Amino acid sequence: MSNTPTDRRYAKSHEWLKDEGDGSFTVGITDHAQGLLGDLVFVELPEIGTAVEAGNDCAVVESVKAASDVYSPVTGEVIAVNEALDGAPETINEDAFGKGWMFKVKAADAGESDSLLDAAGYDALVAEEE
Amino acid sequence: MIYEHSRAGRRAMAQAPSEKVELAGIPDAMLRTSLPPLPEVSEMQAVRHFTRLSQKNFSIDTQFYPLGSCTMKYNPRACNTLASLPGMLSRHPLAPETHSQGFMACLYELQDILKTVTGMHAVSLTPAAGAQGEFAGVAMIRAYHDARGDKERSEILVPDAAHGTNPASAVMCGYKAREIPTGSDGDIDIEALKSALGPQTAGIMLTNPSTVGVFERRIKEIADLVHAAGGLLYYDGANLNAILGKVRPGDMGFDVIHMNLHKTFSTPHGGGGPGAGPVGVSKRLEPYLPIPMVDFDGNDYRWLTERDRPDSIGRLSAFAGNAGVLIRAYIYARLLGREGMHRVSEYSTLNANYLLKRLMEAGFDAAYPERRASHEFILTLKKQAKELGVNTMDFAKRLLDYGVHAPTTYFPLLVPECLLVEPTETEAKEDLDRFVEIMQTIKQEAESQPEMVKQAPHTMPVRRLDDVRAARELDLAWKPGD
Amino acid sequence: MPFIPHTENDIREMLATIGVDQIDALFDEIPSELRCGELDAIPPGMPEMEVSRLMQKRARTDGQPLCFIGAGAYDHHIPAAVWELTTRGEFYTAYTPYQAEASQGTLQLLYEYQSMMTALTGMDVSNASLYDGASALAEAVLMAVRGNRKSKSKRILMPRSLHPSYRRVVHTIVRNQQIELVEIGYDSDIGSIDRTELEHYSGEDFAALVIPQPNFFGVLEAVDELTDWAHENGMLAIAVVNPTTMAILKPAGEWGGLGADICCGEGQPLGAPVASGGPYFGFLCSTDKLVRQMPGRIIGKTVDLDGKTGYALTLQAREQHIRRSKATSNICTNQGLMVTAATIHMTLMGGEGLQRVAAVSHANTSKLTQALTSLPGVETVFKGAVFHEQVLRLPIEVTKALRALAAHNVLGGFDLSDDYPELGDAVLVCATELRNEDDIENYRGKLERVIQSQVQTPCQLKPDW
Known part of the structure; x- marks a missing residue:
């Protein structure tokens, strides 16, 4: 059974986006994505204050054999990053939807996230890829 | 330690x-x-x-080393001995031309040999490695467009099967790299190429035979399409060994090429370098060649520098590149001579096709079974991975136990569970036969005792290493007190 | 057939297995109109003994003149064991250690190399080497632009006291990435970076300042002050050092309050013969903080399944084979064999041996300077303290003087008149530990006669002694 949380939305490039209800959104990568990458060894996070655009890369996750860009699903400004990942990238492997969150964005247009997939849509995407 | x-x-x-x-x-x-x-x-x-x-290393001198795309052929001892003559080792790079005529004669003749064998108009020997040759080649493409005031060209096309250096080199020259898909027969998807070409196209980087080990049959058509769009063609010489004396990049329509002398001209790989990556160009790109080069007026050899070549892309190293590697390649070329060049491609291709045929008979799957192998070929162990849970990496590691260096694994990325096998022309038939036997044995082991294969190697100085720990807990140098 | 083991019988059997009649049929996928004919312009093959004769002759042609040129390539003694070991087939004919279990020799050696380079330079980490000193500096510049997050500019301060070829190479390699190289002059009295000119850039946005030690003139730079100045102005400090000097001079990692951020240079003095300029190797070291911006291979220590120590390529996700167009560099190889030689060289010399080499080279250059400046009209150009090179001004045209000396088998130094015309008839001379008092006297005597002959008949060479 799927354990994809239904309280958030998903990008086709395997990021999740959670509306915090105050105009800000938390971003991370999905459990499926961390599984594909394998044991993560490094996470590069954006700097606080960086302006990000939906669909543009703003972070990197690295495993031993791969490196993958992380795209912001919304446009806005980075207001927080998960500094606990520095030195503990495995947190994403262990808890991608929770403690493995990556950064928070104050969205320029809160409605932008509506075009992303819901949990069922994302599960269908994953099923199709496999 | x-x-x-x-x-x-x-x-x-x-x-x-x-x-x-x-x-x-x-x-x-x-x-x-x-x-x-x-x-x-x-x-x-x-x-x-x-x-x-x-003694903890595998090497050509001690093991069969069929590492695809790396051309691990025998490195003749004479090349090292003669390149190490006292006069060669003691010559200072800034010695005057009066005290350099012997050395410069070797370089000049090597330039000529490489021109002839590739069908290019002019050659510069100075790039220190294949990647630096690529950089020089793309920089020349850029210099050519810039000199014509054609500044809107922003993209270099690369096949999705290309070596990672190609896109990285394009980016170092300020271009965007755009990928072109490979068709199911191993050739480039021509329709995709057509739709990617446009006024933004600066050029395309191709390897032929390609990284999937087959000859790109429609190369002339590709050259015409790219040229019609105003782009130039770059030839990555990684697989030149396969076609030496048979077909020349210049005749295929390429404008600029690099050669890997540590592959085709048998200079040693040295545990990962030094190499040499000379570049060759068609006439219209000649002014941009990297310097220095050697010129000959019938009496004396002299250096071509900034003064002679004001439009050159410039220098790539402090002196004249990896001179000692160039001298080794020159000696190799003189030992082989014109007739030896043909033999390189003939016997490397014979060995590859023979080995492929024997492996297919032994039950292994070729990635492109309908195609003729060049000097290398790809096996896909998809079936073994799926049915036995033993993947390509496990096969590779088990090969080490049998005293064979593993072929290239997981490259090119587009073929799942692949092994890229390049036997080279210097291996004897009985060594190829032995490789087939070993592969069969490993296949049987994979069926009867998969766990043993998955734990391989068992006879090396170390077992499989913890790469994750190496990357997470970086220990890159011994420090006093360790 | 040289190097091809196939017998007639092998060929027949192999063709039969493949199912073709002749080898040429294996090229049937190449369009026939593209096939090339004979390569007549290439001479026919020669047996080893003939090639040997040819190469002996070529090597003899160039002679073995007495050499006082340095300028980036230095003739030091190389212990006999260095190349005996380095050319063992297991080092010489291995490739990139992709299969770590079958490459522990190369991998451990590279880890030991990294350890020795950090020991010598005082930096935190080292990569497994780049092509040469000049291209290593180009990579250091790119690394600084990526790594300096405070700087929004892509501008680099490059002193004119840096090797002219290095400046050219950096320009070639970084020019297409909109990186601007801004030159700073040198103090014409001392021969080191012009501090007054540098001050003009105080407060401006640059990614890095390049600090050579010693600089191209052999002169020692005020590295502590320069490093601090760079840091105060938000720049990274890139040290370009001669590794031999690191045995006696303050290591780059200890420059100023914080140390240099990146340290690179030419590794040739550590076990590579001058050999026409290559192969050499470039070294590149940095602080821990910048390790992920490093290009090239890096080896890490780890453990195997049994917990036994082993060595592996690490941080590979920076590299082109994984990161493709987003890699830190397009470089694939390192100069493995040269690094093998360097590691054995540093082991045999030890800290004490390298210090002796550095100190004797320094002393010999002082003796050379004294001997040559004893000639009328020959003088030192700069007042700054030097390591093992010195700029001298001659009373006659430098190009002609060097040509006349060469005719008598003395290579008298590097002619500076092209790169630094403002210095007049200036030559950069070098004496390593290998140039003894007889050699120095030989040079002095010949220069004396060249000067006399040129002063007497300024338009004519009279090399008839």
Whole structure:
């Protein structure tokens, strides 16, 4: 059974986006994505204050054999990053939807996230890829 | 670790100047206050340590090394011996031309040999490796467009099967790399190429035979399409060994190429370098070739520099590149001669096709079974991975136990569970037969005792290493006190 | 057939297995109109003994003149064991250690190399080497632009006291990435970076300042002050050092309050013969903080399944084979064989041996300077303290003087008149530990006669002694 949380939305490039209800959104990568990458060894996070655009890369996750860009699903400004990942990238492997969150964005247009997939849509995407 | 043999005050007495002179005239504040913490060992301890280390390596001299796309052929000893003659080793790079005619004659003749064998108009030997050759090649493409005022071209096209260096080199020259898909027959998807070409196209980087080990049959059509769009064609010489004396990049329509002398011209790989990556160009790109080059007026050899080539993309290293590698390649070319060039491609292709056929008979799947192999071919172990849970990496590691270096694994990325196998022309039939037997044995082991294969290797100095730990808990240098 | 083991019988059997009649049929996928004919312009093959004769002759042609040229390539003694070991087939004919279990020799050696380079330079980490000193500096510049997050500019301060070829190479390699190289002059009295000119850039946005030690003139730079100045102005400090000097001079990692951020240079003095300029190797070291911006291979220590120590390529996700167009560099190889030689060289010399080499080279250059400046009209150009090179001004045209000396088998130094015309008839001379008092006297005597002959008949060479 799927354990994809239904309280958030998903990008086709395997990021999740959670509306915090105050105009800000938390971003991370999905459990499926961390599984594909394998044991993560490094996470590069954006700097606080960086302006990000939906669909543009703003972070990197690295495993031993791969490196993958992380795209912001919304446009806005980075207001927080998960500094606990520095030195503990495995947190994403262990808890991608929770403690493995990556950064928070104050969205320029809160409605932008509506075009992303819901949990069922994302599960269908994953099923199709496999 | 060499530091384990180190004891304060011990040293190889004979190696350094015997007198200890005081430093005069350098202000104290600029001086180092302690001895640099290098090992303190005797000469014999050093010799023993490094001899033992060498014995932990696989090498061409000790093992079959069918590492695809790397052309691990025999490195003739004469090339090293003659390149190491005292006159060759002691020549200072800035010695005047009057004291360099012998050396320069070798370089000039090598330029000519490489021109002839590739069908290009002019050659510069200076790039220090294939990647630097690629950089020089793309930089020349850029210089050509810029000189024509054609500044809107922003993209270099690369096949999705290309070596990672191609897109990285394009980016170092300020271009965007755009990928072109490969068709199911191994050739480039021409329709996709057509739709990618446009006024933004600066050029395309191709390897032929391609990285999937087959000859790109529609190369002429590709060249015409790219040229019609105003782009130039770059030839990555990684697989030149396959076509030496059979077909020339210049005749295929390429404008600029690099060669890997450590592959095709058998200079040693040295544990990962040095190589040499000379570049060749068509006439219209000649002004942009990297310097220095060697010219000959019928009497004397002389250097071509900034003065002669004001439009050159410039220098790539402080002097003239990896001269010693160039001299080795020159000696190899003279040993082979014109007739030897043909033999390189003939016997490397014979060996590859024979080995492929035998492996297919033994039940292995070729990635492109309908195609003729070039000097290398791809097997896909998809079936074994799925049915037995034993993947390509497991096969590769188990090969080590049988005293064979593994072929290239997981490259190119587009073929799942792939092994890229390049036997080269210097392997005897019985060594190829032995490889087939070993592969069959491993397949049987994978069926009967998969766990044993998945744990391989079992006979190497170490077992599989923890790469994750190496990357997470970085330990990149021994520090005093370790 | 040289190097091809196939017998007639092998060929027949192999073709039969493949199912073709002749080898040429294996090229049937190449369009026939593209096939090339004979390569007549290439001479026929020669047996080893003939090639040997040819190469002996070529090597003899160039002679073995007495050489006082340095300028980036230095003739030091190389212990006999260095190349005996380095050319063992297991080092010489291995490739990139992709299969770590079958490459522990190369991998451990590279880890030991990294350890020795950090020991020598005082930096935190080292990569497994780049092509040469000049291209290593180009990579250091790119690394600084990526790594300096405070700087929004892509501008680099490059002193004119840096090797002219290095400046050219950096320009070639970085020019297409909109990186601007801004030159700073040198103090014409001392020969080091012009501090007054540098001050003009105080407060401006640059990614890095390049600090050579010693600089191209052999002169020692005020590295502590320069490093601090760079840091105060938000720049990274890139040290370009001669590794031999690191045995006696303050290591780059200790420059100023914080140390240099990146340290690179030419590794040739550590075990590579001058050999026409290559192969050499470039070294590149940095602080821990910048390790992920490093290009090239890096080896890490780890453990195997049994917990036994082993060595592996690490941080590979920076590299082109994984990161493709987003890699830190397009470089694939390192100069493995040269690094093998360097590691054995540093082991045999030890800290004490390298210090002796550095100190004797320094002393010999002082003796050379004294001997040559004893000639009328020959003088030192700069007042700054030097390591093992010195700029001298001659009373006659430098190009002609060097040509006349060369005719008598003395290579008298590097002619500076092209790169630094403002210095007049200036030559950069070098004496390593290998140039003894007889050699120095030989040079002095010949220069004396060249000067006399040129002063007497300024338009004519009279090399008839």
